[in-house]
Amino acid sequence: MLAHCITQEYIPRVLLVDDTPANLDVLVEHLAGENIEIMVATSGSEGLHLALTTKPDLVLLDVMMPGMDGYTMCSHMREDPMLIDIPVVFLTAKHAEQDIERGLELGAVDYIAKPFSMPILKARVRNHLALKRKGDQLAELACTDGLTHIANRRHFDQVLGQEWRRAERNNSELAIIMIDIDHFKEYNDALGHSAGDQCLRKVASTLKAALHRPGDMLARYGGEEFIVVLPETNLANATLIAEQMRLRINALTMLHPNSPSYDRLTVSLGVACAHPAQTKNETLVVEIADRNLYAAKRSGRNKVVS
Ligand code: GH3
Ligand code: MG
Ligand code: MG
Ligand code: MG
Numbered sequence: 406m407l408a409h410c411i412t413q414e415y416i417p418r419v420l421l422v423d424d425t426p427a428n429l430d431v432l433v434e435h436l437a438g439e440n441i442e443i444m445v446a447t448s449g450s451e452g453l454h455l456a457l458t459t460k461p462d463l464v465l466l467d468v469m470m471p472g473m474d475g476y477t478m479c480s481h482m483r484e485d486p487m488l489i490d491i492p493v494v495f496l497t498a499k500h501a502e503q504d505i506e507r508g509l510e511l512g513a514v515d516y517i518a519k520p521f522s523m524p525i526l527k528a529r530v531r532n533h534l535a536l537k538r539k540g541d542q543l544a545e546l547a548c549t550d551g552l553t554h555i556a557n558r559r560h561f562d563q564v565l566g567q568e569w570r571r572a573e574r575n576n577s578e579l580a581i582i583m584i585d586i587d588h589f590k591e592y593n594d595a596l597g598h599s600a601g602d603q604c605l606r607k608v609a610s611t612l613k614a615a616l617h618r619p620g621d622m623l624a625r626y627g628g629e630e631f632i633v634v635l636p637e638t639n640l641a642n643a644t645l646i647a648e649q650m651r652l653r654i655n656a657l658t659m660l661h662p663n664s665p666s667y668d669r670l671t672v673s674l675g676v677a678c679a680h681p682a683q684t685k686n687e688t689l690v691v692e693i694a695d696r697n698l699y700a701a702k703r704s705g706r707n708k709v710v711s
Contacts, residue, residue, distance in 0.1 A: 416441065417442070417462040417538065418442040418459060419441050419444070419461055419464075419530065420445075420452065420455055420463070420464045421433070422449065422451075422467055423467040423470070423496075432465065433445065441530075444461060450472060452466070453473070453482070453488075456488050457485075463530065463533050464491060464492070464494070466496065466497075466513075467497055468504070469499055476511055482512075483512040492513075492514040492515075492533050494513060494516070494530075496521065497518070497519060548560035550624070554606075555609050555624060555625055556623065558624060561624035568620070568634055569687040572636065578639055578680050579690065580634075580677065581632065581635070581677050582635070582643060582646065582647045582674055583691070583694040584632070584633070584674050585672065586608060586671075587664070587706040588665060588666065588706070591664060591665070604659060605629065607657065608654060609623070612631055612650050612653070612654075614653065615653055621635050632691070632694075638678070640678040643678055644676050647711070648709050650674060651707065651708070655671060666705065666707070673702050673710075674698060675698025676697060676710070676711035677691075677697060698710070
């Protein structure tokens with residue numbers, strides 16, 4: 406799923422980890438005017454737990470702490486796919502050349518020695534947060550279809566691979582729906598390309614509205630083709646969802662003046678479902694859904710075949 410909308414108001418979150426409460430108090434006091442949300446932890450293990458549950462945009466990390474020290478916490482973060490993209494800045498009195506080298510080799514983006522200048526620390530925090538934001542925006546753009554703002558094909562392929570492996574581990578089923586707009590070439594020919602683009606956006610948002618579970622995902626697969634992955638869904642339930650999608654598109658009553666079969670815009674849908682234990686790979690499920698979509702086209706369009 407796409408993480409968050411680029412246009413939403415953005416308040417970055419910073420996690421401070423230090424075993425000395427007085428150090429945390431000073432940082433909290435000085436960072437208070439920065440339009441950031443601050444979270445604090447007084448140990449490496451608490452910091453790691455908070456990082457996992459709150460996904461901060463930056464971690465300011467002490468090194469010397471009883472129990473899990475800062476270096477160890479940083480190493481754990483670099484090994485965890487959920488935490489690997491969160492930048493870490495060490496903020497520590499331990500600043501011999503080899504300490505700094507070690508911290509940077511562990512993947513920290515910066516290493517600041519105590520005692521430090523508060524204005525310089527704030528400037529560095531702002532810069533690291535700005536870089537993190539740019540990285541997040543790029544990652545989101547790389548996953549999004551520019552016209553419809555739903556997931557693109559590349560992101561779909563990644564998610565399908567992940568869901569397939571999850572279904573394999575959980576011994577559960579996974580369903581695919583392929584959707585293709587009927588006679589869309591004629592729609593463009595009759596109403597123009599810009600109306601065609603508008604139509605694609607409307608179809609995307611209408612299909613998306615038929616999905617209700619957080620794990621379900623709709624993507625633009627190609628020109629006027631869409632695809633859905635439904636984790637832990639059997640064929641009967643996937644067929645029901647596909648039928649709801651077909652009805653919702655019908656209910657738009659978008660005039661299709663040039664259609665050889667209907668007076669309004671319609672879609673054809675192919676459904677497939679598989680157990681990873683009994684199926685070669687995820688590509689095969691997509692192929693079966695595509696074959697069923699083709700059958701829906703041949704049997705008159707505006708149909709679901711599963
Ligand atoms: P069928 O019912 O068999 O699916 O017929 P169709 O006309 O929908 O299928 P065909 O593959 O012949 O044509 C697909 C059309 O989709 C042609 C292409 O111009 C249009 N199309 C693809 N991408 C876009 C797009 O981004 N914007 C617009 N406006 N049209 C697009
Ligand atoms: Mg300490
Ligand atoms: Mg097509
Ligand atoms: Mg088509």
